[in-house]
Amino acid sequence: xxSVTQLGSxxxxxxxxxxxxxxxxxxxxxxxxxxxxxxxNQGLQLLLKYTTGATLVKGINGFEAEFKKSETxxxxxxxxxxxxxxxxxxxxxxxxxxxxxxIFGSGTRLLVRP
Amino acid sequence: xxxxTQSPKYLFRKEGQNVTLSCEQNLNHDAMYWYxxxxxxxxxxxxxxxxxxxxxxxxxxxxxxxxREKKESFPLTVTSAQKNPxxxxxxxxxxxxxxxxxxxxxxxxxx
Numbered sequence: 120x121x122s123v124t125q126l127g128s129x130x131x132x133x134x135x136x137x138x139x140x141x142x143x144x145x146x147x148x149x150x151x152x153x154x155x156x157x158x159x160n161q162g163l164q165l166l167l168k169y170t171t172g173a174t175l176v177k178g179i180n181g182f183e184a185e186f187k188k189s190e191t192x193x194x195x196x197x198x199x200x201x202x203x204x205x206x207x208x209x210x211x212x213x214x215x216x217x218x219x220x221x222i223f224g225s226g227t228r229l230l231v232r233p
Numbered sequence: 234x235x236x237x238t239q240s241p242k243y244l245f246r247k248e249g250q251n252v253t254l255s256c257e258q259n260l261n262h263d264a265m266y267w268y269x270x271x272x273x274x275x276x277x278x279x280x281x282x283x284x285x286x287x288x289x290x291x292x293x294x295x296x297x298x299x300x301r302e303k304k305e306s307f308p309l310t311v312t313s314a315q316k317n318p319x320x321x322x323x324x325x326x327x328x329x330x331x332x333x334x335x336x337x338x339x340x341x342x343x344x
Contacts, residue, residue: 128273153332
């Protein structure tokens with residue numbers, strides 16, 4: 120079965136600083152990979168996804184992520200943090216069986232300091 | 234306007250009562266999911282359904298039940314057998330390449 124590890128349950132950055140949220144997965148074959156964002160008391164919203172093709176994926180709100188097969192990683196970055204980026208971020212990987220159901224990481228809460 | 238509707242947003246029940254959470258979608262997706270989220274924790278899969286009239290248990294199905302009589306609807310019943318039902322419940326659909334689309338969630342409080 121797949122597993123997803125998000126390093127750091129909380130990450131704190133200053134406004135304008137680089138955002139880096141880490142995600143590693145376990146898979147013997149290239150999976151589908153996703154990053155979701157959740158604001159308080161709301162559902163999850165897709166930030167970006169990797170299925171096939173270009174390994175650098177651009178998403179909404181200036182976020183991007185790079186699929187690195189050799190490192191089994193899919194880290195999320197944003198060059199300059201904004202106060203509105205404060206939220207919970209979840210990395211997910213698809214099960215490569217008939218269900219394609221998603222396995223979620225435990226989440227990383229991003230705090231943005233003024 | 235396509236999307237997923239969960240109602241109500243907030244739900245309060247007394248201990249020992251069963252309660253049903255609604256999830257409706259008009260995205261025409263076959264697969265639907267129910268997750269539970271506790272404060273500071275990630276998502277835990279309760280049940281999922283890949284097609285009408287079929288569903289499978291997830292990681293924490295005990296104390297919950299579902300039905301899938303229509304493609305658009307996937308209601309979740311939290312039974313009195315669920316020891317700690319207070320949580321935030323999220324419903325999602327999934328498209329053919331695995332992307333999941335989430336509803337706004339229902340916060341259930343049982344006292």
